[in-house]
Amino acid sequence: MLKDGNGNNVNRxxxxxxxxxxxxxDKGYLPWTYNxxxxxxYSNVLNNENLIRLNASLKARILDWLSFNLSGTYQTNISDVENEDELQSYATRDRLNRATSISSNGRLVHGIPLGGIYRTSDxxxxxxxxxxxxxxxxxxNNIHSLNIIAGSEMRETKSKNYSNTLYGFDDDTYLSQVVNPTEYYQTVFPWEEQIGSYDNAVRNSKKRYLSYYSNAGYTFLNRYTASASIRYDDNSIQGAKRKDRARPFWSAGLRWNIKKEAFLEAVKVISNLNLRFSYGIGGSIPTTSGAFNSTIITITGNDNVTNRTLASIIRPANDKLSWETTKQFNAGVDLGLFKNSVNLNFDIYTKKSSGILYNMPFNGTYGYSNLMYNAASLYNHGVELGIQTALSKNNFSWNSNPKSRQAFCIICLLMVLMVIPI
Structure with missing residues (x-):
């Protein structure tokens, strides 16, 4: 309940x-209730953000069948956040009251200056x-068709952020009071604390990525197609060797356009029929799951007593980590009926993932009870059936795209096979 029966705000x-x-x-502390x-x-947050993005591209045609593309993107983002908890806000009153004690002569001693708390972050x-x-x-000669793309991409991301906190802030004069973050003060509880400094560091990050890729497809007589692709990715993972950062992956496939065969061209009901097979190997580097091959150390600032740099080991080194890999085989049929007003899709696939990262128990005497290892694998297989329809006549049209209509699709396939001459 926010208001009582008389419409007054309720204090908690x-x-x-x-x-x-x-x-x-009664002893002079600031009101300690929450409304x-x-x-x-009394609590205000102002967020200003500017985003600039520039794109440029250049295309050059070397021969009728050969061209070259060069493109680039530049983006910068500047964010400025102001967070002011005024003196009347509960967060500020609670912080100041907890930092206030009573001296031997009965006077209040404030460990944190009276006023608002103003935080900025950039x-x-x-x-x-x-x-x-x-x-x-x-x-x-309308017999052979070759399509190839090959390229490379480089990308870099850089970020920098810092924050600052002001105490005893006056929002009329925009002035604050100087504090000593390492000085201890007596709290309302039977112990001492210090303001501390949690925003005395500037955080920088830089990541770089490099990729090589190529896709190729060859078609003979507009019926038989062979395709292949390969990709090689590298990035600047801290401390990892190149063989652990980058690895090539590939895929290959075959497609037979049966509709172009002479024995099926006379069948008007069938407007499209393709048989396809594909096999490929993909993978992901162990970064998103918090697993790295090297020791990761974070620097959090300076100690308030010794003024020495504080650092902590986030993750220990684990040279047993490698890529998570996935091998997949797929076989499918695409069928179009009645000028592609009805399209059927049938796929059979098998998929095996190896080296999946799993958090395994570890000897706790080393300081960590669990570590990531490539300890899991996953195998699945299945069948996918689907139908898409797009019918229109005069001012009437109907579109549908149902999934997993297995029985209906199988019946449709059997009906189509019955009309194909053998």
């Missing part, structure tokens, strides 16, 4: 019991990428 006692909070208020409606006026990021690609599209 959160930190202590009502009688304890009332006693603190959700009042908080809307973040900048830049991202650029450059891609060069060669395109081949060659046809010989």
């Amino acid at each position: 006692y959160l930190r202590f019991r009502p009688e304890v909070i009332d006693d603190f208020t 959700a409606i009042d908080e809307l006026n 973040a900048k990021s830049k991202d650029y990428s450059v891609r060069g690609q060669i395109n081949v599209n060659k046809i010989w």
Whole structure:
């Protein structure tokens, strides 16, 4: 309940019991109650963000069947966040009250200056990428058709962010008071604390990516097609060797356009019929799951007592990690009926994933009870059936794309096979 029966805002006692909070208020502490409606006026967040993105491309035709593309993208993002908790806000009153004690002569001693708490954070990021690609599209005597693309892409992302906190902030004069983050003060509890410094560092990040790729397809008599693709990716993972960062992956496929065969051209009901097979190997590097091949150390700032740099080991080195790989085989049939008003798809696939990262128990005496290992594998197979329809006549049209209509699709396939001459 936010308001009582008379329409007044309801105050909540959160930190202590009502009688304890009332006693603190009588001694001169700031009001220690919480009111959700009042908080809307005393806690303010302002977020300014500017995004600039530039794209450029260049295409050059070397021969009728050979061309070259060069493209690039540059993007910068600047974010500025201001967060002010005024003196009347509960967050500020709670922080100041907890940092307030009573001296031997009965006077209040404030460990944190009275006033608002003003926080700012700034973040900048830049991202650029450059891609060069060669395109081949060659046809010989309407018999042979060759399509090839090959290229490389480079990308870099950089980010920088920092924050700052001001105490005793006056939103009329925009002035604050100087504090010593390493000095201890007596709290309302029977122990001492210090303001501390959690925003005295500038955080920088830089990542680079490099890719090589190629796709090729050859078609004979507009009926038989063979295709293949290969891709090689590398990136600047901290501490990892090149063989652990990058690995080539590939795929290959065959397609037979049966509709172009002489024995099927006379069948008007069938407008399209393709038989296809494909096999490929893909993978992902172990970064998104929090697993790295090298020790990752983070620097969090300076110690408030010794003023020495603070660092912690986030993850220990694990040279047993490698890529997660997936091998997949697929066989399918695509069938179009009645000028492609009805399209049927039938696929059989098998898929095996190896080296899946799994959090395994580890000897806790080394400081970590669990570590990531390529310890899991997954195998699945299945059948996919689908139908798509697009019918129109005069001012009436109907489209559908149902999934998993297995029985209906099988019946349709059997009906079509019955009309194919043998």
